[in-house]
Amino acid sequence: MSQVLEYSEKVMDHFTNPRNVGEIEDAAGVGTVGNAKCGDIMRMYLDIEDNIVKDAKFKTFGCGAAVATSSMATELVIGKTVEEALKVTNKAVMEALDGLPPVKVHCSLLAEEAIHAALWDYAEKNGITIDGLKPPVTDIDETEEFYKMEE
Numbered sequence: 808m809s810q811v812l813e814y815s816e817k818v819m820d821h822f823t824n825p826r827n828v829g830e831i832e833d834a835a836g837v838g839t840v841g842n843a844k845c846g847d848i849m850r851m852y853l854d855i856e857d858n859i860v861k862d863a864k865f866k867t868f869g870c871g872a873a874v875a876t877s878s879m880a881t882e883l884v885i886g887k888t889v890e891e892a893l894k895v896t897n898k899a900v901m902e903a904l905d906g907l908p909p910v911k912v913h914c915s916l917l918a919e920e921a922i923h924a925a926l927w928d929y930a931e932k933n934g935i936t937i938d939g940l941k942p943p944v945t946d947i948d949e950t951e952e953f954y955k956m957e958e
C-alpha cells in the first residue's frame with residue numbers, strides 16, 4: 808500500500824524551483840556521494856576563496872527530497888567560512904526546510920555528505936587540514952549512472 812507523504816511548503820518550493828543547480832568550472836572542491844539506502848547520487852561543487860564559500864552548485868540523480876535538501880544546503884553554505892560550512896548538517900538543512908517526512912530523512916544525508924566530500928577535496932588539493940572533517944565514506948568515482956544523468 809503506498810503512503811502519501813506530506814511535504815512542507817519550503818520543501819515543495821526548493822523541489823520545484825531548486826537553487827544553484829549546475830556545476831562550477833574549476834571548482835575549488837568537488838564531492839560526489841551516493842546514498843547507501845537508495846543508490847541515488849549527488850555531486851557538489853564549491854567555489855572557495857580566502858576560506859569563504861563564494862558559490863556552491865549541485866547536480867543530483869535523486870528524489871525530490873534530495874533535490875530540496877541540496878538546494879537548501881547550497882543556500883546555507885554560500886557566504887560561510889569553511890569551518891562554518893562543515894557545520895551545515897542534514898539536521899540544520901531539514902530545520903531550514905521546516906522538516907521532512909521521517910522516511911525521507913536519509914535523503915538529506917546526501918547533501919551533508921556531498922558538502923563534506925567537496926570540502927575534503929578542497930583540503931586535499933590545497934594540502935590543508937580542516938578540523939573535524941573526516942574522509943568521505945560514500946565518496947564515489949565518476950560512475951556510469953552519473954553520466955547518464957548528465958546526458
Ligand code: FES
Nearest residue numbers: 845847870873914
Ligand atoms: Fe534516494 Fe531520496 S530516495 S535520495
